[in-house]
Amino acid sequence: MTRVFNFSAGPAALPEPVLRQAADEMLDWHGSGMSVMEMSHRGKEFIAIPAEAEALLRELMAVPANYKVLFIQGGAMAENAIVPMNLLRGKASADYINTGEWSKKSIKEAKKYAKVNVAASAEASHFSCIPKRDTWQLDPDAAYVHICSNETIGGVEYHFTPDVGNVPLVADMSSSIMSRPVDVAKYGLIYGGAQKNIGPAGLTLVIVRDDLIGQALACTPSAFDYKQQADNDSMLNTPPTYAIYIAGLVFKWIKARGGLPGMEVHNRAKAALLYDLLDASAFYSSPVAREDRSLMNVPFKLRDEALDEAFLKGAQARSMIQLKGHRSVGGMRASIYNAMPVEGVQTLVAYMKEFEARHG
Numbered sequence: 001m002t003r004v005f006n007f008s009a010g011p012a013a014l015p016e017p018v019l020r021q022a023a024d025e026m027l028d029w030h031g032s033g034m035s036v037m038e039m040s041h042r043g044k045e046f047i048a049i050p051a052e053a054e055a056l057l058r059e060l061m062a063v064p065a066n067y068k069v070l071f072i073q074g075g076a077m078a079e080n081a082i083v084p085m086n087l088l089r090g091k092a093s094a095d096y097i098n099t100g101e102w103s104k105k106s107i108k109e110a111k112k113y114a115k116v117n118v119a120a121s122a123e124a125s126h127f128s129c130i131p132k133r134d135t136w137q138l139d140p141d142a143a144y145v146h147i148c149s150n151e152t153i154g155g156v157e158y159h160f161t162p163d164v165g166n167v168p169l170v171a172d173m174s175s176s177i178m179s180r181p182v183d184v185a186k187y188g189l190i191y192g193g194a195q196k197n198i199g200p201a202g203l204t205l206v207i208v209r210d211d212l213i214g215q216a217l218a219c220t221p222s223a224f225d226y227k228q229q230a231d232n233d234s235m236l237n238t239p240p241t242y243a244i245y246i247a248g249l250v251f252k253w254i255k256a257r258g259g260l261p262g263m264e265v266h267n268r269a270k271a272a273l274l275y276d277l278l279d280a281s282a283f284y285s286s287p288v289a290r291e292d293r294s295l296m297n298v299p300f301k302l303r304d305e306a307l308d309e310a311f312l313k314g315a316q317a318r319s320m321i322q323l324k325g326h327r328s329v330g331g332m333r334a335s336i337y338n339a340m341p342v343e344g345v346q347t348l349v350a351y352m353k354e355f356e357a358r359h360g
C-alpha cells in the first residue's frame with residue numbers, strides 16, 4: 001500500500017492512525033457486532049459517540065459552558081443562510097468583512113435574508129491581505145459581524161481576533177478550526193464544515209453562545225434552527241453519524257499530540273518551511289502580505305506559469321498530489337492542515353528546490 005502526501009484543500013487528508021482505527025472497527029464497533037454506520041442514532045451503542053466527541057471538542061477548544069456545540073449537516077455554504085436566519089434577532093442588517101472568495105459567498109447568501117453592510121473589503125488589493133481593523137466601518141446596530149477566519153482559496157488568515165464591541169462576532173472557521181487555540185468567548189458563533197481539519201464531509205460544526213439562539217426567522221427550516229437542534233442534542237433529525245465518529249477519533253488524536261497548542265507548534269513549523277523557501281527564492285513567490293499569511297493554505301506561483309504543468313507532474317511522480325491552485329487564482333496551493341505530517345512539507349520543499357535548480 002502506498003499513501004500519498006495529499007495537499008488537497010478539502011476534503012483533505014486525515015491522520016493515518018485515525019483511518020487505521022476506523023478500519024479496525026469497521027465491521028464490529030467495540031463488540032456491538034455493527035459498524036458505526038449501521039447504528040441507530042438513538043441507540044445505546046451510538047449515543048456515547050457524539051457525547052464523547054462533544055466533550056473532547058469542548059476540552060480542546062476550552063468552550064465556555066454558556067455555548068452550545070451542534071453537530072449538523074449542510075456544510076458552511078448552508079450556514080451562510082442559516083446564520084442570518086438564526087442571528088438577525090429582529091435586526092435588519094449585518095456587517096460582513098470581505099477577504100476573498102468564501103467571504104463573497106457568505107455575503108451573497110446573506111443578502112437574501114438581511115441588509116448586508118460590507119464594513120471592509122480587501123478586493124482592491126486582490127485579497128492579498130486582511131483589512132486593518134481601524135479601517136472597518138462597523139454599524140453598532142448590526143445583528144452581528146461576520147468574518148472568514150481563513151480564506152482557503154486566497155490564503156489569507158486572521159492572526160488577531162477583531163474587537164467588535166458588543167456586537168456578536170461570527171466566524172467561518174471551516175479551514176482553520178482546531179489548527180491553533182482560539183478564545184471562543186470572543187465569538188458569538190463559530191461554524192465550519194468538517195472536511196478540512198476535523199473529519200469527513202457531511203458534518204458541520206456550530207459553536208454558538210446560548211443567548212443568541214431562540215429567535216430564528218419563522219421561515220427557518222426546523223433542522224437548521226439552532227435552538228431546536230440545541231434542545232435536542234443535535235438529534236432533531238438524523239445527524240451525520242459516521243462523520244461524528246471519525247471527528248471524535250480525530251479529536252483524540254489531536255489531544256494525544258498536545259491539543260491545540262501542540263497543533264499550533266506543528267502547523268507553524270510546517271508553514272515556516274514553505275514560506276521561508278518562497279521568501280528566499282526568486283523563482284517562487286507568495287501573493288499574500290506577510291502578516292496575513294495562512295498557516296493552512298499556502299498559495300504560490302512559479303516565475304513562469306508555462307512550467308506549472310511540469311511542476312505538477314513531477315510532484316505527482318513523487319507522490320504529492322492536489323497542488324494545483326484554485327482555478328480562480330491559478331498557480332499552486334499547498335493545503336497543510338493538521339493531518340499533513342511535517343515529512344510531507346519537507347518532501348515538497350526538497351522537490352521545489354530541486355525543480356528550481358533544474359528550471360530556474
Ligand SMILES: *Cc1c(COP(=O)(O)O)cnc(C)c1O
Nearest residue numbers: 075076077078102152174175193
Ligand atoms: C470549504 C469552505 C466552505 C464551503 O464548505 P462546504 O462544506 O462545501 O459548504 C466555506 N468556507 C470556507 C472558509 C471553506 O474553506
